[in-house]
Amino acid sequence: MDSCPIEEIEKVKTTLKYPVKLIEDNKKDFLWDFKNSIKSHVITHPSPVNEKFFHLNLLHEFIHGLHYERFSKAFSKNNFIIEYKDDPLVELKIPDYFNCARDWFVNAHIYRKCFKEMSLWNQTDYNKCSKYINELGDKTLNERQMLSAGLIFAEADKWQNLTPPNYQNLQQVVEAYISVSPETPSLKKLESLIKSLFSSIGSFIAKMALEDGLPKWTIYKA
Numbered sequence: 001m002d003s004c005p006i007e008e009i010e011k012v013k014t015t016l017k018y019p020v021k022l023i024e025d026n027k028k029d030f031l032w033d034f035k036n037s038i039k040s041h042v043i044t045h046p047s048p049v050n051e052k053f054f055h056l057n058l059l060h061e062f063i064h065g066l067h068y069e070r071f072s073k074a075f076s077k078n079n080f081i082i083e084y085k086d087d088p089l090v091e092l093k094i095p096d097y098f099n100c101a102r103d104w105f106v107n108a109h110i111y112r113k114c115f116k117e118m119s120l121w122n123q124t125d126y127n128k129c130s131k132y133i134n135e136l137g138d139k140t141l142n143e144r145q146m147l148s149a150g151l152i153f154a155e156a157d158k159w160q161n162l163t164p165p166n167y168q169n170l171q172q173v174v175e176a177y178i179s180v181s182p183e184t185p186s187l188k189k190l191e192s193l194i195k196s197l198f199s200s201i202g203s204f205i206a207k208m209a210l211e212d213g214l215p216k217w218t219i220y221k222a
Ligand SMILES: [Zn+2]
Pocket: 060, 064, 099, 102, 103, 106
């Protein structure tokens, strides 16, 4: 079960230009970052003891590092300004769109390398989410949950031919992911997906402009 992700982690390590520092912290979830001060990737992770999909999670963070080195820095840092302040939670909501969009590309990489393991991981989330949504519908989901559930169902649809639950709001989010093929990441595709995710939920509009080669997003109220 773990051999494919373990092998892939080793392969990614050899292709990365910068070293990777792993930090175990049980109070934190899996998280990748690039620390300029030490010119290293830093991956924080909980203890492997209680994590059934520990190595897949770890591989996921390594792929964030790979995308950071290989593609635009847009695949790592959120650079945005918000053009309105009506919603006090807006600063917290916007990063979810960027994070979920990047995960669509990261997980596609893992599906292509460790299909069996990734399918099992997603199937577990698919079952949990389907049960919840079939009991309560999709109206109770907040934006973050819509984006995460949409990602799980879009992956299940694309890679495993599993039908997403039939709820209109959620379907729009799933379609936004599916509209962008994730196999070969690019800034253009990332831009397209972020815009589609914004319009599928409908609260915001995003415009992107390049500043010194790096994308800067401006967020407006829809
Ligand atoms: Zn991620």
